[in-house]
Amino acid sequence: MVASMHQQESCIDDKVAVKSDKNLWSFEFFPPKTSEGFANLFARIHRMITNLHPAWVHVTWGAGGSTRDSSLELAIRVQKGILDPSVPFESERMHPERETAGCDVCLHLTCTNIETSVLDATLERAKRAGIKNILALRGDPPRGEEYWIASDVQFQHAIDLVRYIRSKHGDAFCIGVAGYPEGLTNDTKENINTDLGFLKEKQDAGAKFIVTQFFYDVDSFIKWVRRCRKFGITIPIIPGIMPIQNYNSFRRMCNLCRVHLPTELLNLLEPVKMDDAKVKEIGVLFAEQTVARIRAETDIRSFHIYTLNLERSTTQLVQAADAPYGRASTPPLVNASSNAKSPTANWPTVSGREMWDEFPNGRYGDPRSPAFGELDGYGASLKVPPADARRLWGAPVDEEDIARLFTAYVEGKLACIPWCDIPVWTETLQLLPSLLRLNRPKSAGGKSWWTVGSQPAVDGIDSSDPTFGFGPSNGFIFQKSFVEMFVTDQEKKDLVRAIESSSAPVTYFAGTSDPSQFETNVEVNGINAVTWGVFPGKEVAQSTIIEEQSFRAWCEEAFAIWREWELLFPPSSATHKILRSIHDSRWLVTVVHHDYKDSNALWELLEKV
Numbered sequence: 001m002v003a004s005m006h007q008q009e010s011c012i013d014d015k016v017a018v019k020s021d022k023n024l025w026s027f028e029f030f031p032p033k034t035s036e037g038f039a040n041l042f043a044r045i046h047r048m049i050t051n052l053h054p055a056w057v058h059v060t061w062g063a064g065g066s067t068r069d070s071s072l073e074l075a076i077r078v079q080k081g082i083l084d085p086s087v088p089f090e091s092e093r094m095h096p097e098r099e100t101a102g103c104d105v106c107l108h109l110t111c112t113n114i115e116t117s118v119l120d121a122t123l124e125r126a127k128r129a130g131i132k133n134i135l136a137l138r139g140d141p142p143r144g145e146e147y148w149i150a151s152d153v154q155f156q157h158a159i160d161l162v163r164y165i166r167s168k169h170g171d172a173f174c175i176g177v178a179g180y181p182e183g184l185t186n187d188t189k190e191n192i193n194t195d196l197g198f199l200k201e202k203q204d205a206g207a208k209f210i211v212t213q214f215f216y217d218v219d220s221f222i223k224w225v226r227r228c229r230k231f232g233i234t235i236p237i238i239p240g241i242m243p244i245q246n247y248n249s250f251r252r253m254c255n256l257c258r259v260h261l262p263t264e265l266l267n268l269l270e271p272v273k274m275d276d277a278k279v280k281e282i283g284v285l286f287a288e289q290t291v292a293r294i295r296a297e298t299d300i301r302s303f304h305i306y307t308l309n310l311e312r313s314t315t316q317l318v319q320a321a322d323a324p325y326g327r328a329s330t331p332p333l334v335n336a337s338s339n340a341k342s343p344t345a346n347w348p349t350v351s352g353r354e355m356w357d358e359f360p361n362g363r364y365g366d367p368r369s370p371a372f373g374e375l376d377g378y379g380a381s382l383k384v385p386p387a388d389a390r391r392l393w394g395a396p397v398d399e400e401d402i403a404r405l406f407t408a409y410v411e412g413k414l415a416c417i418p419w420c421d422i423p424v425w426t427e428t429l430q431l432l433p434s435l436l437r438l439n440r441p442k443s444a445g446g447k448s449w450w451t452v453g454s455q456p457a458v459d460g461i462d463s464s465d466p467t468f469g470f471g472p473s474n475g476f477i478f479q480k481s482f483v484e485m486f487v488t489d490q491e492k493k494d495l496v497r498a499i500e501s502s503s504a505p506v507t508y509f510a511g512t513s514d515p516s517q518f519e520t521n522v523e524v525n526g527i528n529a530v531t532w533g534v535f536p537g538k539e540v541a542q543s544t545i546i547e548e549q550s551f552r553a554w555c556e557e558a559f560a561i562w563r564e565w566e567l568l569f570p571p572s573s574a575t576h577k578i579l580r581s582i583h584d585s586r587w588l589v590t591v592v593h594h595d596y597k598d599s600n601a602l603w604e605l606l607e608k609v
Contacts, residue, residue: 010104010132011174013208015055016236016302023291023322024302026106026211026238028058029078029309031070032370033553038070039085041370044311046083049103052318056133058211058304061108071107072122076129079105106133106176111155119155123165127172135176135211136161136202159202166206177202179210179237181224182217182260196231203235210235211304214242214253216286217260218293225298239294242306243313244283247273252422256383274469284316291321309371382564383421389568392416397574399448402582403441406450410435418561419452426467430456434603438485447609449491452558452588453484455531457596463533470543475535481602482530482546484590486558491609492519492587498609504601505594509551510587513559517587520548530592546592555588 009015032038059075073089081102138158244250272278307314382389396402408414440446461468463475499506510519531544566579593602
């Protein structure tokens with residue numbers, strides 16, 4: 001099937017309007033941070049289109065338009081079926097003879113921090129490429145709202161984007177908007193009615209469909225759909241389903257998006273939260289039950305999957321929900337820690353090449369993975385609303401204040417800092433004396449080296465260990481100790497000299513906000529696994545890899561977060577100035593000690609600097 005052989009209907013509202021009892025699926029992808037991840041995503045999308053036949057694909061648009069070019073390239077390639085990474089991207093001038101399995105695309109657009117000229121150019125290119133569907137979003141401002149100035153004052157809310165596209169392009173695009181079953185703020189009756197009023201205004205302005213934020217409380221979703229219909233919202237509602245991939249990322253995203261978690265789901269996950277294979281299994285089965293309930297209690301047959309650029313869970317969900325489609329019930333969820341046979345044991349399997357990056361990805365995952373980097377591809381942010389940020393971190397005015405914040409976080413007195421949006425992990429307690437020595441202000445006997453990541457050395461601990469374990473049971477986990485921290489230029493030089501004069505196997509990466517300033521003692525293309533697991537009957541899983549691509553991607557994001565924090569405050573304020581000064585002057589350095597049998601080696605080296 002090539003791009004020219006799409007389903008007869010290209011617009012999402014027309015697709016959904018076709019009466020059928022079959023499930024209609026859409027998959028969401030975001031542009032990866034690395035070129036290798038991008039190339040591997042093309043292959044993944046091609047497989048998923050060929051094997052799972054989604055009705056359309058969503059491509060996200062990073063915060064403030066941060067992924068504008070890569071989002072548009074990905075959208076055009078998918079629409080035209082040019083998923084061979086060896087074919088250069090030439091926008092509208094592609095190669096029809098190289099087309100494979102294309103799929104209709106819904107391109108996301110956010111109106112925050114976007115200029116009219118950029119929006120016009122994007123819409124024209126999308127139109128020429130045959131893209132008919134747009135999801136119009138407000139998007140989060142790329143900084144604190146109080147001191148953020150919109151690039152174009154006519155684009156303040158999603159409805160402004162809907163109206164503009166309609167006025168400029170008529171019916172050339174099928175425009176969708178976002179829906180929030182649990183409300184944008186909280187689920188009080190007053191707020192829900194306000195949210196529904198905004199949603200109705202978007203419909204009246206020309207929106208043709210609604211895609212919801214992901215949710216796990218199915219009762220609340222069904223009640224919300226009924227409220228929408230009573231409120232006069234008649235356009236199709238497409239529920240957003242996000243299969244659970246990893247316990248920590250699941251809790252983090254739910255906290256970030258203020259998604260309610262049913263007690264029964266948490267009770268199932270808690271006993272197996274360190275076993276990613278079982279967490280995924282529960283996540284797929286819960287998602288299948290969600291689809292089945294929605295089918296049984298509403299007339300909805302279209303479902304949107306937040307894939308997080310991963311493949312296995314989406315494949316298993318679609319195959320299970322479609323075989324046979326429309327069944328009113330699914331196998332009961334069981335406690336995955338029991339000895340009962342897995343309820344998913346007879347599901348279709350996914351080949352090994354499609355599973356290679358299914359274990360934890362994130363800041364230092366495998367840079368070849370399409371899922372490398374952000375949890376959702378929306379770009380760097382403080383992960384908390386501006387008001388919460390100011391409440392949590394106050395208004396520091398000098399480096400001593402900054403050091404005290406990092407120290408408080410390491411001690412567990414702060415729930416988060418701008419670079420780490422969850423409390424410190426249990427494993428960090430083993431490093432507490434060393435981390436306090438690094439982070440404390442110099443006036444308190446510390447080094448004022450501000451850490452944003454670390455781990456202790458581990459030599460073959462059980463994979464079910466509650467602190468260090470991950471993956472299937474009966475495996476063994478290994479870790480090299482590492483630390484990443486912000487230091488001054490002189491401190492970076494002193495640290496590098498200490499590493500170079502040491503006979504121990506130590507490597508480092510160092511960079512600043514200027515991408516041209518980069519240093520390392522790692523050979524070109526050197527791969528450096530710092531966490532890996534060995535499991536029965538499986539290949540070694542390297543869940544954490546630190547190498548140049550991954551470090552550069554994280555370094556760029558880490559310094560962007562200093563800017564995000566800075567812009568919570570007036571430009572003339574002392575806080576704004578100190579945060580800008582740190583952004584401009586400090587280095588981010590990651591140091592890895594390769595002797596994973598010596599738990600003190602790294603920290604003794606740092607103490608000598």
